[in-house]
Amino acid sequence: MSVESVTWERHDRRSRLLRFAFALGGLIVVLASWQYLELDLRDFGGATAAFADLATRMFPPHLEYAPEIVAPLIETIHIAAVGTMAAFALSIPVAYLSAENLTPNRLTYALGKVIVTVSRSVHTIIWALVFVIMFGPGALAGTIAIAVRSVGFLGKLLGEELEEIDAGQQEAISSTGANRFKTLLYGVFPQIKPAVVGLTIYRWDINVRGATILGFVGAGGIGVHLYTAVDSFAWRTVAIIVLAILFVVILSEGVSAYARTKAQ
Amino acid sequence: MVAETEQPRSTWHRPTTFYDHRVKWGIYVALAAFLAWSLWGILAGVGLSRFTEGLGYGVTLLQTMYPPRTEAGDLVRLGDRLLESVAMAMVATAIGVTISIPVAFGAAQNLVSRPIYLLSRAIISISRAIDGLIVAIIAVMAFGFGPLAGIIAISFKTVGFFSKLLSEDVEDINMGSIESVESTGASRFQTLVYGVVPQIVPRFVGLTVYRWDINIRASAIIGIVGAGGIGQLLMTAYSRYEFDYVASILLGIILVVLLAEYVSAVVRRRVQ
Amino acid sequence: MLETHDLRKVYPTGDEALTSISTTIEGKEFVAMIGPSGAGKSTFVRCINRLTEPTSGTVELDGTDLTALSSAELRDARRNIGMIFQEYNLVERLTVMENVLSGRLGYVSNWAAFRRKFPQEDIELAYEILELVGLGGMENKRVDELSGGQRQRVGIARAVVQNPKILLADEPTSSLDPETSHDVMELLTDIATDHDIPVLINIHEVDLAVGYADRLLGLHDGELVFDGTPEELTDDTHGVIYRGEELTTTEAKRAIPAGGRR
Ligand SMILES: Nc1ncnc2c1ncn2[C@@H]1O[C@H](COP(=O)(O)OP(=O)(O)O)[C@@H](O)[C@H]1O
Ligand SMILES: [Mg+2]
Numbered sequence: 001m002s003v004e005s006v007t008w009e010r011h012d013r014r015s016r017l018l019r020f021a022f023a024l025g026g027l028i029v030v031l032a033s034w035q036y037l038e039l040d041l042r043d044f045g046g047a048t049a050a051f052a053d054l055a056t057r058m059f060p061p062h063l064e065y066a067p068e069i070v071a072p073l074i075e076t077i078h079i080a081a082v083g084t085m086a087a088f089a090l091s092i093p094v095a096y097l098s099a100e101n102l103t104p105n106r107l108t109y110a111l112g113k114v115i116v117t118v119s120r121s122v123h124t125i126i127w128a129l130v131f132v133i134m135f136g137p138g139a140l141a142g143t144i145a146i147a148v149r150s151v152g153f154l155g156k157l158l159g160e161e162l163e164e165i166d167a168g169q170q171e172a173i174s175s176t177g178a179n180r181f182k183t184l185l186y187g188v189f190p191q192i193k194p195a196v197v198g199l200t201i202y203r204w205d206i207n208v209r210g211a212t213i214l215g216f217v218g219a220g221g222i223g224v225h226l227y228t229a230v231d232s233f234a235w236r237t238v239a240i241i242v243l244a245i246l247f248v249v250i251l252s253e254g255v256s257a258y259a260r261t262k263a264q
Numbered sequence: 265m266v267a268e269t270e271q272p273r274s275t276w277h278r279p280t281t282f283y284d285h286r287v288k289w290g291i292y293v294a295l296a297a298f299l300a301w302s303l304w305g306i307l308a309g310v311g312l313s314r315f316t317e318g319l320g321y322g323v324t325l326l327q328t329m330y331p332p333r334t335e336a337g338d339l340v341r342l343g344d345r346l347l348e349s350v351a352m353a354m355v356a357t358a359i360g361v362t363i364s365i366p367v368a369f370g371a372a373q374n375l376v377s378r379p380i381y382l383l384s385r386a387i388i389s390i391s392r393a394i395d396g397l398i399v400a401i402i403a404v405m406a407f408g409f410g411p412l413a414g415i416i417a418i419s420f421k422t423v424g425f426f427s428k429l430l431s432e433d434v435e436d437i438n439m440g441s442i443e444s445v446e447s448t449g450a451s452r453f454q455t456l457v458y459g460v461v462p463q464i465v466p467r468f469v470g471l472t473v474y475r476w477d478i479n480i481r482a483s484a485i486i487g488i489v490g491a492g493g494i495g496q497l498l499m500t501a502y503s504r505y506e507f508d509y510v511a512s513i514l515l516g517i518i519l520v521v522l523l524a525e526y527v528s529a530v531v532r533r534r535v536q
Numbered sequence: 537m538l539e540t541h542d543l544r545k546v547y548p549t550g551d552e553a554l555t556s557i558s559t560t561i562e563g564k565e566f567v568a569m570i571g572p573s574g575a576g577k578s579t580f581v582r583c584i585n586r587l588t589e590p591t592s593g594t595v596e597l598d599g600t601d602l603t604a605l606s607s608a609e610l611r612d613a614r615r616n617i618g619m620i621f622q623e624y625n626l627v628e629r630l631t632v633m634e635n636v637l638s639g640r641l642g643y644v645s646n647w648a649a650f651r652r653k654f655p656q657e658d659i660e661l662a663y664e665i666l667e668l669v670g671l672g673g674m675e676n677k678r679v680d681e682l683s684g685g686q687r688q689r690v691g692i693a694r695a696v697v698q699n700p701k702i703l704l705a706d707e708p709t710s711s712l713d714p715e716t717s718h719d720v721m722e723l724l725t726d727i728a729t730d731h732d733i734p735v736l737i738n739i740h741e742v743d744l745a746v747g748y749a750d751r752l753l754g755l756h757d758g759e760l761v762f763d764g765t766p767e768e769l770t771d772d773t774h775g776v777i778y779r780g781e782e783l784t785t786t787e788a789k790r791a792i793p794a795g796g797r798r
Contacts (some may be wrong), residue, residue, distance in 0.1 A: 177642030
């Protein structure tokens with residue numbers, strides 16, 4: 001009894017020391033970063049004032065400009081929808097390849113993992129830079145960028161979902177004499193359906209946000225207009241565009257939350 | 265009563281999550297129509313040749329990217345800017361997390377009054393809805409080019425993310441242990457320190473590391489709009505068509521991002 | 537009629553789960569296979585429909601050697617073998633009706649399966665069987681809302697709707713409470729007589745086996761060490777099955793089958 005409590009305390013002391021070292025290390029790194037960036041606390045003091053100044057310049061938002069941003073907003077929504085749809089279609093085979101229990105062999109498994117890693121390790125905006133060169137400026141490049149980035153996200157998470165399916169359900173269906181297709185349809189798909197629907201909608205929601213910035217690199221959507229407005233210091237126009245983006249994003253978040261509860 | 269003997273039933277319809285089958289089909293048709301409209305919106309006027317040519321350009325692009333540039337001077341500049349990105353992520357995480365603490369408590373329904381709750385929720389919603397690059401592009405105009413604008417943008421994004429998740433944990437706090445501390449006659453501050461803080465510290469550390477990982481990714485691209493870090497170098501090389509250098513930069517970014525993901529995963533596993 | 541000859545299974549790990557099992561099951565026999573955990577009971581039933589691939593030996597169902605079939609032929613043969621699982625293995629997110637109808641998947645086209653469109657006779661049969669297993673009116677419930685006993689009834693319904701030539705069950709009562717276990721055993725005996733098919737069930741509760749089965753098979757360490765009626769199961773033979781004791785010679789004649797009972 002007493003021996004137990006002694007070892008327990010010793011253990012706790014060591015982990016407390018470790019925790020302290022971790023916190024101290026973190027603090028030192030942050031301070032060193034501060035030094036490296038040659039930051040000054042006064043800059044941040046100025047930040048509040050600068051933002052207050054910006055806010056007054058933005059007011060009142062340029063309402064007359066509103067009709068001109070409807071079309072680019074719709075284009076933004078189109079980019080998100082088509083990009084997500086394409087990613088969804090492509091992610092199913094990718095998930096199948098990268099699920100350890102279903103992938104045909106080691107080579108296909110590696111292929112699945114490579115696709116997922118490459119897609120995920122590059123930000124949408126960088127994919128957009130690449131596709132603007134390939135397909136020219138415009139919504140097409142943005143859509144492809146959204147799709148390519150989302151394939152990794154959906155492929156990874158759906159693959160993990162596939163790895164966790166109950167093999168018993170699959171086996172029971174195949175023991176009735178069902179072929180592979182029917183076994184996938186009845187024994188596998190119902191198990192992952194909520195995840196498929198939920199994750200796709202969730203990614204669509206992320207993509208709506210992502211599509212608002214593609215215009216910064218010429219890949220279509222509302223971002224083009226925002227970029228121009230900021231560049232010409234038209235702050236009241238910036239305000240109306242940001243408000244419109246807020247509206248669309250919050251709306252899509254609501255739709256996404258509602259649809260995901262339906263998919264349970 | 266009609267003598268309704270057990271008729272063999274010969275049809276069966278799957279029950280639907282929607283109210284009835286007509287509503288279900290209505291929703292499916294509307295969704296299909298919306299997707300078709302979107303598809304048309306993106307692909308109208310885009311010929312197949314645009315795709316095939318694009319793929320051809322892709323091959324050319326890959327050829328100009330290979331081999332990536334490895335001259336010493338370029339690599340030093342690359343390393344310098346990568347370090348700048350990492351430092352930006354560090355500072356922004358620290359600032360963002362610090363600001364998040366009061367916001368998270370303000371956004372916990374069980375701890376504060378209604379107006380403070382709504383204000384905190386509004387801050388969170390706005391921060392989460394607006395992409396970091398949008399904040400950055402505005403911050404660049406307000407503060408000029410460089411890491412300061414990037415740090416402000418990333419900190420702003422951190423607040424929305426971090427406060428939301430942290431406030432959920434605060435709301436989940438076991439009220440029993442708060443009451444047991446309160447019942448000893450502790451003040452409100454003491455209750456916070458002894459009743460609330462111990463319950464959320466592990467989660468807090470885990471979330472911080474997780475957000476740091478996300479911030480590394482963000483700081484690597486935020487320079488695309490001039491807000492400091494490696495992204496600025498990327499944009500310069502890109503606009504000069506120095507694609508071999510772009511390749512080196514991308515490889516550098518991917519390396520740092522994967523490394524951060526790994527570190528974050530290891531630390532989070534140890535904390536939880 | 538099901539006949540196995542020298543059925544043997546060695547797992548890739550080197551475990552010899554079945555040494556050489558030969559036996560025959562026919563008519564509307566209700567056969568219970570008993571034996572300690574790890575004796576090879578599951579392996580035996582799974583080798584029959586080749587959910588587990590036997591290492592050697594043959595399995596004949598009405599004269600067809602199942603071990604020699606191609607995978608397409610095996611699928612057709614599996615339609616004649618109903619299987620019931622310990623953990624029910626129902627598709628949790630589908631309705632009771634969809635689970636039952638999945639027993640008919642071997643008979644419908646891919647496209648019909650995709651649209652959940654089954655022939656009228658199948659649906660009538662499914663309703664009838666749901667009534668039989670005591671789940672009338674439950675067809676639209678999702679399986680994950682059901683109790684263990686109800687789930688196993690759905691599992692039985694899925695197997696029976698196949699109109700199988702034999703019913704296999706791997707520990708169908710192990711996840712159930714004692715009372716429900718009796719209900720399930722009763723249901724299975726009724727099915728054997730009503731549908732005129734043999735039923736082979738693995739079970740480790742000996743009293744349940746003795747109470748319901750026409751015939752017992754005793755498995756020990758992958759070997760068939762007993763084959764007889766419940767009345768023939770003495771304390772000694774029980775010891776053979778569960779503890780691997782040697783038998784006295786007179787009993788040995790009765791207990792150890794000579795190439796399967798006829
Ligand atoms: N998939 C498998 N891989 C390797 N060995 C297995 C496997 N399944 C069963 N075994 C082994 O085969 C033997 C018989 O197992 P099993 O048929 O499950 O017995 P029972 O159903 O009577 O409990 C056991 O020793 C078990 O460890
Ligand atoms: Mg078993």
